[in-house]
Amino acid sequence: MTMDHDEIRNALQAMRARDLPTHGGRTLAYVYDSGLASADAIGREALAAFASTNGLDPTAFPSLLQMENDLVGIAGRLVDAPDGFAGVVTSGGTESILLAVLAARDARPDVAAPRMVLPTTAHAAFHKAAHWLRVEPVLVDVDPATKRADPAAMAAAIDDRTVLVVASAPSYAHGVIDPVEPIAAAAAAAGVRCHVDACIGGWVLPHLRDSEAGQLPWTFGVEGVTSLSLDLHKYAYTPKGVSVLLHASAELRRTHLFASARWPGYTMLNTTAQSTKSGGPVAAAWAVVHHIGADRYTSLARDARQATLDLATAVDGIPGLSVAAAPDSTLLALVTDDSCDVFTISDEMLERGWFVQPQMRFRDLPATLHLTFSAATAASSDLIATDLADATAAARAAGPAALPAELVAMASAIDPATLDEATFTGLLAAAGLAGGDGELVLPERMAPVNALLDALPPELREVLLLGVVDRLARPTPPR
Ligand SMILES: Cc1ncc(COP(=O)(O)O)c(C=O)c1O
Structure with a gap:
């Protein structure tokens, strides 16, 4: 089916509107924003x-x-x-x-x-x-x-x-x-x-x-x-x-x-x-490299670094939250105490317009929240600290994501080497992730799903998430 120029542009914009923003400094993983409109323009x-x-x-x-x-x-x-x-x-x-x-x-x-x-x-x-x-x-x-x-x-x-x-x-x-x-x-x-x-x-x-x-x-x-x-x-x-x-x-x-x-x-x-x-x-x-140049890279790096250090300092004053390791660069990992979990904080931050990335536990390393600071986030250092404090308070009020024991038992019983479609479909239904005709439906709040995955061994997490990707990546049916 052919579309005219305006239709194509509108359709692209409509699809794009569902994505995370790449600019503005509120997406703290995946994207990097210098805040320099001229650099973006010359790059494009x-x-x-x-x-x-x-x-x-x-x-x-x-x-x-x-x-x-x-x-x-x-x-x-x-x-x-x-x-x-x-x-x-x-x-x-x-x-x-x-x-x-x-x-x-x-x-x-x-x-x-x-x-x-x-x-x-x-x-x-x-x-x-x-x-x-x-x-x-x-x-x-x-x-x-x-x-x-x-x-x-x-x-x-x-x-x-x-x-x-x-x-x-x-x-x-x-x-x-x-x-x-x-x-x-x-x-x-x-x-x-x-x-x-x-x-x-x-x-x-x-x-x-x-x-x-x-x-x-x-x-x-x-x-x-x-x-x-x-x-x-x-x-x-x-x-x-x-x-x-x-x-x-x-x-x-x-x-x-x-x-x-x-x-x-x-x-x-x-x-x-x-x-x-x-x-x-x-x-x-x-x-872009020739447009920005060494001096401006230095000032962008310092802005992102300062934003990282400022948030690390602010986290010291947020009950329930602390820095997982003293940051050496422009990335920050945060951990919670038992009063809440990183997955709920991530959901709460998304409601406040920030994407911060939940990271699952591995061996003795606890689950964390990941924040990659761009130069563009520096302008909102105070705002992110306030919103993180609010989000953490909300997560503490809600308490750690509850995991139904039967669901954990059902998931834990799966052998990653032999997981079949029927078992996976049953697990999706039990986790409330299946629509009317059994198709995968992702929830608004990801904390319960992330907390479940976090409780499972990495090999099992891998096959379950591959199952999710497999179901998401299917051809669009003809209209
Ligand atoms: C330290 C490190 N190594 C490797 C990669 C992988 O890079 P890419 O996503 O461009 O493949 C990343 C991505 O964040 C990274 O942070």
Whole structure:
């Protein structure tokens, strides 16, 4: 069915109206808002102008290669990359991480069953890499107070099957920088690569260095760091679809480059996972990075950092709520005492116009509320503190989300390895998530569902949520 221009525009706007806002600083996960309308405008202009170009062949579109090389150069200088470093522009943090793991694995063909050593706080993208690339993750608990990786335990976990050791700067879940120096030293002593995941911190922490002398070292300046990921679609405030993976040398990158001449078509030559690759995001990133510039990045980073610290201070005065770990960057994780739960606070905040992200417990780490601060949130620091205090008071008045014992028993009895459609449908009905004809209906308030999932083991959470995604992602029936 064709639609005219106005109909299409109206339909797109109507669909978009149901999304979380990307601008205004009230969505504290997923999106990053510089608050600079001019940066958004120039990014959108470049995105549109290069949308149809193709990074598949750098000789056909040399503009894209030039912009990628420029961005890799700028990123490398931000994170003290050594002479001779090399990098690639990817579609996002997860792709950068997949490639770092692939490069590390394939550099060690002598290891039949490779492993990587991860702090428990390493981003889930490493678990995806582990799963896709068949590299066994060896999880090491973090310090329960600081939530930083435990370097001695990480060193002890390295063995002759280890192909990669990972640290975060900072971790997404708690916003703390791992002690990269001892971790990278242990990796180097064992002859193993060390990746620093600075996907979220890579463009913000360097701009805070001058004002924060105590920042733990985490860049290529640390001996033993062999690769580092940093995302531009986060704190470089560029449109989505751009991350950079840097290697200390071109040789270290070699094992994730790919060529295939084994067919009668063009020789496929790829530096990343994508082959056809829109030039739009790269051009947009190039435009935004040059528009904002180092000085303004510094002031944006300081605004976001100040907002983070201000809220951490305000949380001290909110009964029932506290900071899970002292924040090293622009992310905050909050925990509750027994009087309430993070899931109800998240619902209460949504009613007040804020999206804060609930994070479930894992091993000894309790459930938390995650807040990613953008520069644009700084203007509303007082408001968010007031609303968080109100939301927490409401959550305390309601008490922790009640979990019907039969429902928990029913869910807990499920074996994640054998969950079938009928059992899943029965569970949805028992949890009040099934409509008249059995279809999935998500509730307005998510706390009861999140609290139930939080009470279940991670493997079970995974299959249940995959069941939800599977039911959500179905073709629209013909109208
Ligand atoms: C530390 C860290 N690593 C990796 C990622 C994954 O990045 P992406 O969502 O761009 O794939 C994120 C995303 O928030 C992150 O914070």
